[in-house]
Amino acid sequence: MRSRWCWxxxxxxTASVSHTQAYGWNMPVGVTDVSSDIYGLHMTIFWICxxxxxxxFGVMFFSLFRYRHSKGAKAAHFHEHTSVExxxxxxxxxxxxxxxxxxxxxxxxxxxxxxxxxxxxxTGQQWRWRYEYLGEDVAFNSSMSTPRAQISGEEERGExxxxxxxxxxxxxxxxxxxxxxxxxxxxxxxWVPDLAVKQDTIPGFINENWVRINEPGIYRGQCxxxxxxxxxxxxxxxxxxxxxxxxxxxxxxxxMAKEEAMGVDREWEMTxxxxxxxxxxQTICASCHQSEGQGLPPAFPALANNQQLISDVDWHLDxxxxxxxxxxxxxxxxxxNPVELAAVVTYTRNAWGNDTGDVVQPSTVAGKIAQ
Amino acid sequence: xxxKLPPQPPLQHSTTAAADGQADSxxxxxxxxxxxxxxTNHKEIGSLYLIFSLTMFFIxxxxxxxxxxxxxxPGLQLVNPEFFNQMTTMHGLIMVFAAVMPxxxxxxxxxxxxxxxxxxxxxxxxxxxxxxxxPVAFTLLLSTLFMPGGGPNFGWxxxxxxxxxxxxxxxxxxxxxxxxxxxxSILGAINIIATILNMRAPGMRLMDMPLFVWTWLIxxxxxxxxxxxxxxxxxxxxxxxNFGTSFFDAAGGGDPVLFQHLxxxxxxxxxxxxxxxxxxxxxxxxxxxxxxxxxxxASMVYATAAIALLSFLVxxxxxxxxxxxxxxxLFFMYSTMLIAVPTGVKVFxxxxxxxxxxxxxxxxxxxxxxxxxxxxxxxxxxxxxxIAPADFQYHDxxxxxxxxxYVLVPGAIFAIMAGVYYWxxxxxxxxxxxxxxxxxxxxxxxxxxxxxFPMHFAGLAGMPRRIPDYALQFADFNLLSSIGAFFFGASxxxxxxxxxxxxxxxxxxxxxxxxxxxxLEWTVPSPAPLHTFxxxxxxxxxxx
Amino acid sequence: MxxxxxxxxxxxxxxxxxxxxQEDFNSGRPAAYIVTGVVITLLFILVxxxxxxxxAR
Numbered sequence: 001m002r003s004r005w006c007w008x009x010x011x012x013x014t015a016s017v018s019h020t021q022a023y024g025w026n027m028p029v030g031v032t033d034v035s036s037d038i039y040g041l042h043m044t045i046f047w048i049c050x051x052x053x054x055x056x057f058g059v060m061f062f063s064l065f066r067y068r069h070s071k072g073a074k075a076a077h078f079h080e081h082t083s084v085e086x087x088x089x090x091x092x093x094x095x096x097x098x099x100x101x102x103x104x105x106x107x108x109x110x111x112x113x114x115x116x117x118x119x120x121x122x123t124g125q126q127w128r129w130r131y132e133y134l135g136e137d138v139a140f141n142s143s144m145s146t147p148r149a150q151i152s153g154e155e156e157r158g159e160x161x162x163x164x165x166x167x168x169x170x171x172x173x174x175x176x177x178x179x180x181x182x183x184x185x186x187x188x189x190x191w192v193p194d195l196a197v198k199q200d201t202i203p204g205f206i207n208e209n210w211v212r213i214n215e216p217g218i219y220r221g222q223c224x225x226x227x228x229x230x231x232x233x234x235x236x237x238x239x240x241x242x243x244x245x246x247x248x249x250x251x252x253x254x255x256m257a258k259e260e261a262m263g264v265d266r267e268w269e270m271t272x273x274x275x276x277x278x279x280x281x282q283t284i285c286a287s288c289h290q291s292e293g294q295g296l297p298p299a300f301p302a303l304a305n306n307q308q309l310i311s312d313v314d315w316h317l318d319x320x321x322x323x324x325x326x327x328x329x330x331x332x333x334x335x336x337n338p339v340e341l342a343a344v345v346t347y348t349r350n351a352w353g354n355d356t357g358d359v360v361q362p363s364t365v366a367g368k369i370a371q
Numbered sequence: 372x373x374x375k376l377p378p379q380p381p382l383q384h385s386t387t388a389a390a391d392g393q394a395d396s397x398x399x400x401x402x403x404x405x406x407x408x409x410x411t412n413h414k415e416i417g418s419l420y421l422i423f424s425l426t427m428f429f430i431x432x433x434x435x436x437x438x439x440x441x442x443x444x445p446g447l448q449l450v451n452p453e454f455f456n457q458m459t460t461m462h463g464l465i466m467v468f469a470a471v472m473p474x475x476x477x478x479x480x481x482x483x484x485x486x487x488x489x490x491x492x493x494x495x496x497x498x499x500x501x502x503x504x505x506p507v508a509f510t511l512l513l514s515t516l517f518m519p520g521g522g523p524n525f526g527w528x529x530x531x532x533x534x535x536x537x538x539x540x541x542x543x544x545x546x547x548x549x550x551x552x553x554x555x556s557i558l559g560a561i562n563i564i565a566t567i568l569n570m571r572a573p574g575m576r577l578m579d580m581p582l583f584v585w586t587w588l589i590x591x592x593x594x595x596x597x598x599x600x601x602x603x604x605x606x607x608x609x610x611x612x613n614f615g616t617s618f619f620d621a622a623g624g625g626d627p628v629l630f631q632h633l634x635x636x637x638x639x640x641x642x643x644x645x646x647x648x649x650x651x652x653x654x655x656x657x658x659x660x661x662x663x664x665x666x667x668x669a670s671m672v673y674a675t676a677a678i679a680l681l682s683f684l685v686x687x688x689x690x691x692x693x694x695x696x697x698x699x700x701l702f703f704m705y706s707t708m709l710i711a712v713p714t715g716v717k718v719f720x721x722x723x724x725x726x727x728x729x730x731x732x733x734x735x736x737x738x739x740x741x742x743x744x745x746x747x748x749x750x751x752x753x754x755x756x757x758i759a760p761a762d763f764q765y766h767d768x769x770x771x772x773x774x775x776x777y778v779l780v781p782g783a784i785f786a787i788m789a790g791v792y793y794w795x796x797x798x799x800x801x802x803x804x805x806x807x808x809x810x811x812x813x814x815x816x817x818x819x820x821x822x823x824f825p826m827h828f829a830g831l832a833g834m835p836r837r838i839p840d841y842a843l844q845f846a847d848f849n850l851l852s853s854i855g856a857f858f859f860g861a862s863x864x865x866x867x868x869x870x871x872x873x874x875x876x877x878x879x880x881x882x883x884x885x886x887x888x889x890x891l892e893w894t895v896p897s898p899a900p901l902h903t904f905x906x907x908x909x910x911x912x913x914x915x
Numbered sequence: 916m917x918x919x920x921x922x923x924x925x926x927x928x929x930x931x932x933x934x935x936x937q938e939d940f941n942s943g944r945p946a947a948y949i950v951t952g953v954v955i956t957l958l959f960i961l962v963x964x965x966x967x968x969x970x971a972r
Contacts (some may be wrong), residue, residue, distance in 0.1 A: 096709065229677065
């Protein structure tokens, strides 16, 4: 009997002393100093509420039990007691003032983005993120990579269902990274719980934020502001690496960017463009125009057997570059590079029975954009 | 202070509308549909509001069940994201504007004249107009679901520019519907203030009024202050959508965040509008069934007024992650933390009313007690949300959804149900079936907690709001919430059944239906005749 | 003047006893309370702004 209680006590003490919180039930402690400060504030205010709740509900349930009319309780007749009321007003005020001090300190820290070692521009778009390493000429889109078949249940769901992207944001650990956040269309919100960074991205305005990651790893989050039909399908993934590894990665990216820029000038084969275009289409266009080009009319027109598309390549390209004013179709001239644009135009002109045989070269697109 | 009055003739009661028509100056009232279209009687209009609100509660509830059905499991099984966004939006709009607010207005219409000894509201024809605006407004709003492009799909908070530059064509109708509903609220509020300030029985001072009347007086001032702000912001939206202005469009020199400031300047007092009358109802029911006067009546009145005033100073706590300047962020954190004080004080007062009382557990009391516990839990999560740095992790997650559903469902809605069970004997002359009401109560408790408690964990674990599909670690919480939602929804049918049965029959109720009930409404017969207090009653002041 | 200010402050906190409340309501000068209420509210806002500005430095 006694030993059983000892075991229970030991388990209880170990569980409470362990600083890994109940996985999946509570806010994460996270991997930054800010995230752990926030976790501390959260747990403090939580326990304050628990204590107050136990006291108040304790008196209440005691009264409900002890002073039942059915057991013959006679009601007292006091109306008020000012000093008690002053006390139970003053004590909560003091508790709140006590909470406000560390909360203020944490907030000030969160607002101080000075002395950053790396600047990253984060742009929210319907429905993906765009990351640019300022001053490094490295920029790319980050779209959800969970296949639509998993969403519809045709395929089994992977471990990171809805929380995986084609290209994560790669960051170094132990360096202060400043984020400049904006949006190209509606308000989105960039959020990674493990980093405790959340900020609305507002079209036409730039918000500043920062992070200093302490541990390498992959951290996942989601868009946190309703932004249209695929609000639930534009995750955030951050891959935090050791500093050397990051520097190597960045150098590699700069090389690849140079090569892609050179790819604009050469002549591309139809098959290369169609292959690239199909991948771009499924990532970028299928959420509205659907994976077989059938669309969701009237909001999202069908592309398959679309006569206007088939007959007018200039109109087709112009629509993708500049969007359709007053409708949901955005402009893609800044989101996709000329290779991707040429590829997706070529793909859609030849897929699903459209079969125009047309090929649009990246150099043509680059020329159009320059006009 | 009170004017010298001539000796009072004995109170006259008229028992039927027909008899009343013969004794009174106006002709016999019309029968059938016209009676209800043209009534200026506060009891009939009160009933109209309540029936309208109950119907809209079920419609809004069905929208919620569509949402919960889709969220039952990961994946998209039932609806596409476009329609899902319409369901979440309409659920919010209907529940806020067509269920909760009209329910409180209905209770106000029925009970305020009875509680202050007035024969009717100050402006009876305006009262009729205020009600009939609502079916028009919400038929229009609901019809947008069938228009090309669908109904509003941008959340009940309809932030720009999603709601201006990226919205379906029906948005202009949504704006019109909200304008019409807003006018209804403003006119109703004017009526309530005029009635309370001018038509109290002689001898009834402001500080003798039941707390339900006080909370409605303060709520009415809040409504008049902020509904015009809502009207302003939706008009600016209308201009941006249809007339080429750029209030909320950076490209034209405007600012999307301006929308949020204006919306929440309305929105925050709005949530207090939705809870203050609930405080009034609970403050009537607990003393009745504890057979003990409300503890600290004066403090309760002052605390309500303080809450109303402070509610204007906290709006940007809905905007902590928008990029406010640090000083603003701190200001709103401090003001929001402080508003917890007068609210908490009220809970202490209710609990102290129970202490050393003589408590019985009829159905109105069950709902009122559940209100105290569960609303307080909602208040705790609200206090957590007030801590601005922590809010960066809570904002726009299911933690917020859990918070506001706790204060609105086992908060406002339970208080409304408590009020209905409490006052049904006065309205119908019968007690509601107590067994049925208890089943309704216990099923509702289970349903409400099963639905909304897991949402705290889903939010802390990282699940954002307004998503039609979710990552696998949120699956268990969503499963529980969806089961709870269907269970809760079904159990509300017991409420409807109980009301229908009570209207048609049941154990007869005397004028003073509940042993501990003290206010003026319990001096008129049950059911209350169509016209009451045609001669002002003699008001005997009971010491508060 | 001072009793009016005390009463308004008590009201803002939400705690008052019945006797003081009766005296206030029987004073016959609602305007004094309303004006004081408005002024104290503005002062309250000012205090919060000052606190927030100081804290932000």
